[in-house]
Every structure is written in C-alpha cells, then in structure tokens.
Amino acid sequence: MGKGGQNYGKRENLGDDKEPKGDSYAAWSKDVRECEEKFQVRKAHGLSGDDVEKRRQMYGLNELEKHDGPSIMRLILDQFNDTLVRILLVAAVVSFVLAWYDGDEGGEMEITAFVEPLVIFLILIVNAIVGVWQENNAEKALDALKEIQSEHATVIREGKKVASLPAKELVPGDIVELRVGDKVPADMRVLSLISSTLRVEQGSLTGESEAVSKTTKAVSEDVDIQGKKCMVFAGTTVVNGICICLVTQTGMNTEIGKVHCQIHEASQSEDDTPLKKKLNEFGEVLTAIIGVICTLVWLINVKYFLSWEIVDGWPRNFKFSFEKCTYYFEIAVALAVAAIPEGLPAVITTCLALGTRKMAAKNALVRKLPSVETLGCTTVICSDKTGTLTTNQMAVSKLYAMSSKPYDVRSFDVQGTSYDPFDGKIQNWPGGQLDSNLQMIAKIAAICNDADVEKAGQEKSGHYVANGMPTEAALKVLVEKMGLANEIASGPSSGYDGVLRCSYAWNKLEQRIATLEFDRDRKSMGVIVNSCSGKRTLLVKGAVETLLDRSSFVQLLDGSVVHMDKEFKEVILKSLHQMSSSALRVLGFAYKDDLPEFATYNGDEDHPAHQLLLNPANYSSIESRLVFVGLAGLRDPPRKEVPEAIDDCRTSGIRVMVITGDNKETAEAICRDIGVFGRHENITSRSLTGKEFIELSSRDKQSHLSQSGGLLFSRAEPRHKQDIVRLLKESGEVVAMTGDGVNDAPALKLADIGIAMGIAGTEVAKEASDMVLADDNFSTIVAAVGEGRSIYNNMKAFISSGNGI
Known part of the structure; x- marks a missing residue:
C-alpha cells in the first residue's frame, strides 16, 4: 500500500482550531479569499518547501491506494x-x-x-x-482507474512556477495552473480565470453530455457534484481556457478516489x-x-x-x-x-464458450464466461443515457428562420443523429434556391465556429468524429445539410476533398480576422469577417435571450431588415420555448454590418480597433444593435434502434431503468422519445433525481423500485447508482447495468452483469464490466439477452434430461 493509502482519512490542522476536517470542508461554498485563508496560502506565492513537506507527512502522496488482491x-x-x-x-x-x-x-x-x-x-x-x-x-478496473490520473502538473511554489511537477507530489493548498488539454491532477477550487471562459469535460465522472463551464463564484454547500461549478475534479480534462486553482483534496479523498473505494467494495461482494x-x-x-x-x-x-x-x-x-x-x-x-454427473462442469463451460462466440458475432464481447447465462436471467436493465440510448453526438433537430413577413417564422425539421453530413436531410428544404435569410444562418454557423468534423476508419465502415465543441460540430453538419446557393456552389469549394465542403466555401468567401471569445456573462461568441467586397461584418451566435436583448433589428426571408419590437421578440421567444420544452439546447444567430471602428481593421496589432479586442469587457458593446436572423435546437439524439429494443424488453418482461448524470428535463425528453415513458404520460412518480431518491426512506425506495414499467434517475452520482443496483439485487432482481464512464464503474462491478461501451467507454468501465459492446448500442444488449436466455434454457434442458432434475 502506497503512502496515499496509508494516510487515507488523515487531515492536517492548518493552524485553525475550527478548521473542518476532510470532506466536511466544502471549498465550493466558500469564496476565494476564505479558501486561501483556510489553507494558509496566497495565490501569487504558493506553498513554501517546509509547508509542502509537513502536509505530505499528513496527507501522503497524491495517488490512489493499491489493494492487495487474494493470493x-x-x-x-x-x-x-x-x-x-x-x-x-x-x-x-x-x-x-x-x-x-x-x-x-x-x-x-x-x-x-x-x-x-x-x-x-x-x-x-x-x-x-x-x-x-x-x-x-x-481487479484490473482499479489499475485502469490509475491510468486516467494526470502524471504532471504546473505548480506555483515560493513565488516560482514549477512546470511538470509529478502530480503525485501535490498536497492540499498547492496552487496549480491549468491550460487547454491538461488533465486535472487533483480536486481543486478555481481561484481565478486567466481566459474569459473555462470549460471542463467531466462526463466520464459525472455523466454529463456537455463540457461544463467553470466559475470562481461560490455555490450552495449542499449541491450535487454537477452543481459544483467552481470545482475541477481529478481525472477530468480542460477543453477550453486557462485558470489558477487551489488543491483541496488529493489521493483517496478526491471524487475519483471515492470511485476507487466503491469499485473495491463492489468487487468484494460479488x-x-x-x-x-x-x-x-x-x-x-x-x-x-x-x-x-x-x-x-x-x-x-x-x-x-x-x-x-x-x-x-x-x-x-x-x-x-x-x-x-x-x-x-x-x-x-x-x-x-x-x-x-462428472461431465456437467465441462458441458456447462463448453456451452458458455460457444455462447460467447455467438454473442461476439452480435457485437457483444463477453469477458467472463458466467456472464453468458446471467444475461439469460436478467429481469432489470439499468441503462446509462448518454452514448448508450443516445448517440453521444450532438445534432441539430430543429431550425427556425424568418419568414417573408414580420411576426412570422418558418420551422424546419432536421433529420440525422450523427456527425455524418449525409445522415438525414432537412424536410421541406428549398435546395439550391436558398434565400438571403437562410444563407446568413449558414454563414454564421460555418464561420462563427471553431470545430471540425472528419471521417475516421475505413472508407466504407468509418464513422465521423468531431474535433472541438460538440455543439459547434453539429452546426457545421447543419451547414452541409443546408447546402450552398446556386450562385456560390461551384466557386470557393472547388478542389476541396474534405467532409465540410459548404463550411469550407463560406470560410473562403468571408475571411475571419478577429474573434470575440465566448464568456459566461454575455453568453455569446462573435467573429469579425472581411468579405470579398472588403466590407467588415460581425457574425454572432449564442444564447437566444441575450442575443434578443442586444438585437435591434430582424432580417426577413428576402434579406430586408425590419425593426425588432416587443411583438416580434415574443414570437421568437415562443419558438425558443417550444424547443426548450423538448429539452433542446437552443442557439440564436445574429449579425451586424455597421462596424465603423473596424472598417479598415485587418488584424494589425497597431490598429486602434485592436485595443478594443484585447479587453473582453468591450465585447458586449461591440455586439450591440444586432440583426437577429434565426435559431437552431440541438440535442444528443436517441439511437434509431432503441425504441424497438425498449419495446422488445417490455414484451420479454424486462424492466428498463435509465440512470444518468444529465439534467432531469433532457433525460425525461429522451425517455419519452425512446418509449420508456409514454408521450403524454404523467411521470411525476417515475422520474426522480439521484438526490431525491436517496432522501427517501428504505421502505419508499423499495416501493419506488418495485413499480412496473420504466423508471428514470437523473443527476445521479456513482453512489446513487450503486445504491439503486444494490436495492434491486436485494429484492431478488437479476440486474444488468450499462455504462461508459468512471462514474459507472462501481455500479458495473456491483451488478449481476456489468456492460461497458466499447467505443466511447473508458478503460475503467471496460475493466469493471463483464461484457463490452463493440457498437455501444442498447439494442445489442437486448439481442445478447435473447441469446443468453436461449443458452440458459438449453443448459437447463441438458441438466434436467441428463440427470433427472
């Protein structure tokens, strides 16, 4: 056992008798100054060498425990x-x-x-x-968990920046700098943002489908892990921004350390x-x-x-x-x-081995032979949402554009569930006769965008993957489905052999010369472009409400611009409400032609306008008096095969429970789409957050889980998933649990059969599982259960006929 394990649970008295011990100190609920005082450190100076040594003696190394397995x-x-x-x-x-x-x-x-x-x-x-x-x-799941930990960190100690310090040497109170691409080395409180925004991909730990924006502002003490917006957690990844953080928990006391303990406990009670x-x-x-x-x-x-x-x-x-x-x-x-029956063990092993071959042909890779027959006895499937029931690929499903007359909007349904530009079309689309309003939406979606989409794998069997923010990648796929107007279709994109031909054409026509980065206050991103005519235009995308507040005009179908009044705003907000009520993430599009201060700006650092761009506080004034052009609704769409698979489960007497870390509204909408709930069914008693479920009495928990039909648990943390699986097993159910993230691993280990995702799944989830899905598809589980039932029934028939049972 390493030092981190030996000192698990110890806490240093940092000179304050009132200093809360261990997890009782909720750093996320304290302001920055109070956190610095509690840990006796200054952001600019960091810890001294003596402080580091003393704290290491108390806390041990920043590493996970090593559990000695059985001899x-x-x-x-x-x-x-x-x-x-x-x-x-x-x-x-x-x-x-x-x-x-x-x-x-x-x-x-x-x-x-x-x-x-x-x-x-x-x-x-x-x-x-x-x-x-x-x-x-x-026990390989525990080893895989260690692989996702960061190996190095940039630390400020004694007023000097130490690059590439071994992450295991971090102690509570250390000041750490994080940049894009860094893996977070410990649980930390965000002290300050160097960039205007900070986004962290923490889906593997919390189950959220989107990268999370972080802030320095304190939050309520009793929030769940997803609500700790001012904290970053070990094992997650920074996808946007630069920040300075304060280490609050290391080793086994981090959130990933808790998962480590839960996996170990689950492995002891198989x-x-x-x-x-x-x-x-x-x-x-x-x-x-x-x-x-x-x-x-x-x-x-x-x-x-x-x-x-x-x-x-x-x-x-x-x-x-x-x-x-x-x-x-x-x-x-x-x-x-x-x-x-001395031949019985050999016959059973042979039957199970043959079963694994059949399941492998159906994209279900069995890691442990007994899992084959366990599948045949499954009575409840507890499924993760993101990546299993859904594609884990953002896609635009609804587009609203302006009509030819004021106070009217046009609605388009967008097909497709992946980043493949050829997956689905836009219904009732005008094709090459794109009007001015639709062309402006396409231009903004293509240019005010930092993402890319490319094809991975073989030409025929390959799939499309996103580079950058999933929402921006989905907008570029929308641009491809929108196509180009006839007058520009054969020009700028000639000779281009990539996936995003239309986006490439727009970026050739309009040269991007400046970027107004997204920030959490104005909730928008803008780019200034130089068109082929030499005119400067500001293109903006962002939250619809904030864009409407800064928009003075609306562009109609033919490109004409009319004044934005209260009635027009209400029409647009009504469209926003319709999409939001369907759990869509909505983005608005706007532009501005009147940019006198940037009329001659070409990106030159000596130009007076360049000074305006250096201060993000100026962005809101630059993005004022905008012309609003339309809005799009995006979501992580359900897989096409899932509704039929859910129906097959219901016919076979298998209950489906969805357990996800995502928010309640989004999860409920997906569950209605795939058939876990009816379109208009009252699901008040069937949909709970993880926190709401844990607060129920033991009797009420069992009563809730015993309901017939599907159930939903949203905002679920790893311990919530474990409790649900444990209670189901105690009531006599045979539980199959699916998952892909670190947060799913404890429940995967505890379930009668854990099923991990082969494509999007983490190594932790795969090693904790009994079966891996090669195609990450829920319908594959249902097919494997059918195969498992067949094998189980055959073995029972053999035992009964051969031995008189």
Missing part, C-alpha cells in the same frame, strides 16, 4: 468452494483409493480402474485454472450467478440422495459380511468379514460415482 493459493481454494465440485472431488478421491487398495490386496492392478478418477481430476483442474484466470483479472446458485442447490440435494442410497445399499448387504447367532433372545457369536465389507462398500461408492 494464488486463495484463488485456487476458492475454485473448490462449490457443492458439485466438492462432490466430484470426494468421489474421485474415494475411487482412486479403492482402485489402489484393490491392487495392494493382491489383486491385479488395472490401469482402467484409474481412468475414471483421473478424468474427474482433469476436469476439476481445468475448471480451476479457468476460474483462477478470471479472478486474477477482476454474488454467485443464478445458474451457480441452482447448481449448488442441485449439488446439495444430490449429496443427500446419494448418501441415503449408498447407505441403504450397504445396509441391505450387511448380512453378507456380518452374521451372528441368537442365544436366549440375544445376538451372540458375531462373525465379521472385512473383505466382504469393503467389497460392498466399493459397490455403494461405485453407485455414487455413477450417479454424479
């Missing part, structure tokens, strides 16, 4: 902790001893007498080897599979029956080796033949051995 001898002995195996072992030993005894007694020792016990021994040895190999790989339980019951019954029969056979023949005379009513003159006694004992043992 090889313990694993070997565990393989014989099975009723049927013990019966076979006893029978083999007795058969071997009797065969040897017959040879020693002067009889001719025949090799054939040893065949049966040797075959049984061989079967048991092979069975034990397979079992030990499986068990020896069981239950027998349903088939093994039935085989143990069968073994116990078989033992009793064989014992009774053997005893009766031996007693029936007692007169042949034990005789006596009756004298005066009492037995006298006993005569005992040891040779005949052993002879009839051998007959009884032979009968017992004949009754024992």
Whole structure:
C-alpha cells in the first residue's frame, strides 16, 4: 500500500482550531479569499518547501491506494468452494483409493480402474485454472482507474512556477495552473480565470453530455457534484481556457478516489450467478440422495459380511468379514460415482464458450464466461443515457428562420443523429434556391465556429468524429445539410476533398480576422469577417435571450431588415420555448454590418480597433444593435434502434431503468422519445433525481423500485447508482447495468452483469464490466439477452434430461 493509502482519512490542522476536517470542508461554498485563508496560502506565492513537506507527512502522496488482491493459493481454494465440485472431488478421491487398495490386496492392478478418477481430476483442474484466470483479472478496473490520473502538473511554489511537477507530489493548498488539454491532477477550487471562459469535460465522472463551464463564484454547500461549478475534479480534462486553482483534496479523498473505494467494495461482494446458485442447490440435494442410497445399499448387504447367532433372545457369536465389507462398500461408492454427473462442469463451460462466440458475432464481447447465462436471467436493465440510448453526438433537430413577413417564422425539421453530413436531410428544404435569410444562418454557423468534423476508419465502415465543441460540430453538419446557393456552389469549394465542403466555401468567401471569445456573462461568441467586397461584418451566435436583448433589428426571408419590437421578440421567444420544452439546447444567430471602428481593421496589432479586442469587457458593446436572423435546437439524439429494443424488453418482461448524470428535463425528453415513458404520460412518480431518491426512506425506495414499467434517475452520482443496483439485487432482481464512464464503474462491478461501451467507454468501465459492446448500442444488449436466455434454457434442458432434475 502506497503512502496515499496509508494516510487515507488523515487531515492536517492548518493552524485553525475550527478548521473542518476532510470532506466536511466544502471549498465550493466558500469564496476565494476564505479558501486561501483556510489553507494558509496566497495565490501569487504558493506553498513554501517546509509547508509542502509537513502536509505530505499528513496527507501522503497524491495517488490512489493499491489493494492487495487474494493470493494464488486463495484463488485456487476458492475454485473448490462449490457443492458439485466438492462432490466430484470426494468421489474421485474415494475411487482412486479403492482402485489402489484393490491392487495392494493382491489383486491385479488395472490401469482402467484409474481412468475414471483421473478424468474427474482433469476436469476439476481445468475448471480451476479457468476460474483462477478470471479472478486474477477482476481487479484490473482499479489499475485502469490509475491510468486516467494526470502524471504532471504546473505548480506555483515560493513565488516560482514549477512546470511538470509529478502530480503525485501535490498536497492540499498547492496552487496549480491549468491550460487547454491538461488533465486535472487533483480536486481543486478555481481561484481565478486567466481566459474569459473555462470549460471542463467531466462526463466520464459525472455523466454529463456537455463540457461544463467553470466559475470562481461560490455555490450552495449542499449541491450535487454537477452543481459544483467552481470545482475541477481529478481525472477530468480542460477543453477550453486557462485558470489558477487551489488543491483541496488529493489521493483517496478526491471524487475519483471515492470511485476507487466503491469499485473495491463492489468487487468484494460479488454474488454467485443464478445458474451457480441452482447448481449448488442441485449439488446439495444430490449429496443427500446419494448418501441415503449408498447407505441403504450397504445396509441391505450387511448380512453378507456380518452374521451372528441368537442365544436366549440375544445376538451372540458375531462373525465379521472385512473383505466382504469393503467389497460392498466399493459397490455403494461405485453407485455414487455413477450417479454424479462428472461431465456437467465441462458441458456447462463448453456451452458458455460457444455462447460467447455467438454473442461476439452480435457485437457483444463477453469477458467472463458466467456472464453468458446471467444475461439469460436478467429481469432489470439499468441503462446509462448518454452514448448508450443516445448517440453521444450532438445534432441539430430543429431550425427556425424568418419568414417573408414580420411576426412570422418558418420551422424546419432536421433529420440525422450523427456527425455524418449525409445522415438525414432537412424536410421541406428549398435546395439550391436558398434565400438571403437562410444563407446568413449558414454563414454564421460555418464561420462563427471553431470545430471540425472528419471521417475516421475505413472508407466504407468509418464513422465521423468531431474535433472541438460538440455543439459547434453539429452546426457545421447543419451547414452541409443546408447546402450552398446556386450562385456560390461551384466557386470557393472547388478542389476541396474534405467532409465540410459548404463550411469550407463560406470560410473562403468571408475571411475571419478577429474573434470575440465566448464568456459566461454575455453568453455569446462573435467573429469579425472581411468579405470579398472588403466590407467588415460581425457574425454572432449564442444564447437566444441575450442575443434578443442586444438585437435591434430582424432580417426577413428576402434579406430586408425590419425593426425588432416587443411583438416580434415574443414570437421568437415562443419558438425558443417550444424547443426548450423538448429539452433542446437552443442557439440564436445574429449579425451586424455597421462596424465603423473596424472598417479598415485587418488584424494589425497597431490598429486602434485592436485595443478594443484585447479587453473582453468591450465585447458586449461591440455586439450591440444586432440583426437577429434565426435559431437552431440541438440535442444528443436517441439511437434509431432503441425504441424497438425498449419495446422488445417490455414484451420479454424486462424492466428498463435509465440512470444518468444529465439534467432531469433532457433525460425525461429522451425517455419519452425512446418509449420508456409514454408521450403524454404523467411521470411525476417515475422520474426522480439521484438526490431525491436517496432522501427517501428504505421502505419508499423499495416501493419506488418495485413499480412496473420504466423508471428514470437523473443527476445521479456513482453512489446513487450503486445504491439503486444494490436495492434491486436485494429484492431478488437479476440486474444488468450499462455504462461508459468512471462514474459507472462501481455500479458495473456491483451488478449481476456489468456492460461497458466499447467505443466511447473508458478503460475503467471496460475493466469493471463483464461484457463490452463493440457498437455501444442498447439494442445489442437486448439481442445478447435473447441469446443468453436461449443458452440458459438449453443448459437447463441438458441438466434436467441428463440427470433427472
């Protein structure tokens, strides 16, 4: 065990008797100055060498505990902790001893007498080897968890910046600088933002489908992990911005350390599979029956080796033949051995192995043989949402543009569920006759955008992946589906062989010369472009409400501009509400032609306008008196095959429960789309957040979980998922759990069968699972369950017909 493990739970008294210990100190609920005072550190100076050494003595190294697994001898002995195996072992030993005894007694020792016990021994040895190999790989999830930890950090100590300090040497109170692409080395409180925004991808830990914007502002003490907007967590990744942070938790006390503990605890409480339980019951019954029969056979023949005379009513003159006694004992043992199905373990292993091949052909890769039959007994599937029920790829599903007359909007449904530009079309689309309003929407979506989409893999079997923010990648896919107007279709994009031909054409027509970065206050991003005519234009995209507040005009279908009044604003807000109520993330588009201060600006640092761009406080005034042009609704769409798979589950008597870290409204909308809930069903009693569920009494929890039909748990943390799985198992359900992130690993380990995603899944989730989906598709689980049921029924039929059960 490393130092981090040895000092788990210790806390340093930082000179304040009121200093809360361990997790009781909620750094996210304190302001920056108070956090610095509690940890006795200044942001500009950092810790001194003496401070670091003292704190390391108290906290240990910033690393996860190493749990010593069971010894090889313990694993070997565990393989014989099975009723049927013990019966076979006893029978083999007795058969071997009797065969040897017959040879020693002067009889001719025949090799054939040893065949049966040797075959049984061989079967048991092979069975034990397979079992030990499986068990020896069981703790790999903990090793994989360590792989996602950061190895280095940029730290400020004694007023100097130390680059590439080994992350394990961090202690609480250290000041750390994070940049784009950095992996967060410990749980930290954000002290200040160097860039205007900071975004962190923490979906693997929390289950959120979008990168999260971070702030320096304190939040409520009792918020869930997703609500801790001023905290960054170990193992997550910075995707945008630069910041200075204060280390608050290290090693096993980080959120990822808690997951580590939960995985270890779950691995210690693994239950027998349903088939093994039935085989143990069968073994116990078989033992009793064989014992009774053997005893009766031996007693029936007692007169042949034990005789006596009756004298005066009492037995006298006993005569005992040891040779005949052993002879009839051998007959009884032979009968017992004949009754024992010594080929059963081999047949079961063979059936399961063949089952894994069939499942592999259906994209379900089985890591542990017993999982095959467990699938066949599954009664509840607890599924993650993002990446399993949905594509984990943002896509535009609705587009609103302005009409030819004021106070009217046009609505377009956008098909497609991936980053593939050829996946689906826009319904009722005018094609090459794009009007001015639609062209402006396409221009803004293409140019006011830093993402890219490319094809990965083989030409035929490859898939499209996004580089950059998923929402921006989805907008570029929308531009491709919108196409180009006839007058520009054959110009700028000629010779381009990439995926985003239309976006490329727009960026050639309009040269981008400045960027107004997104920030959390104005909630928008803008770019200044220089068109081929030499005119400067500001293109803006962002939150619809903030754009409307800064818009003075509206562009109509033909490109004409009219004044934005209260009535027009209400029409646009109504469209926004319609999309928001369907759990869509909505972005608005606007532009501005009147830019006198940038009329001659070309990106030159000596130009007076350049000074305006250096201060983000000026961005709101630059993005004023905008012309509003339209809005788009985006979401992580459900997979096409999922509704049918959900219906198959319902027909097969399997309940589906969705457990996700995403927000409640988005999760409910997806569940309605895929058929977990009806379109207009009242789901008040079926949809709870993880926190709401945990606050229920034990009786109410069981009552909630026992409801027929589907259930939804949103904003769920790792401990919530574990509690749900544990309670379901305690009520007699056979639980299959799906997941792809670090936050899913404890529940994957605890479930009767854990199912990880092969494409989007983390190594932690894969190693904690019993099965991996090669295509990350929920419908594959349903197909695998069907295959598992077939295999399970075949094995039961074999046991029943072959052994009279």
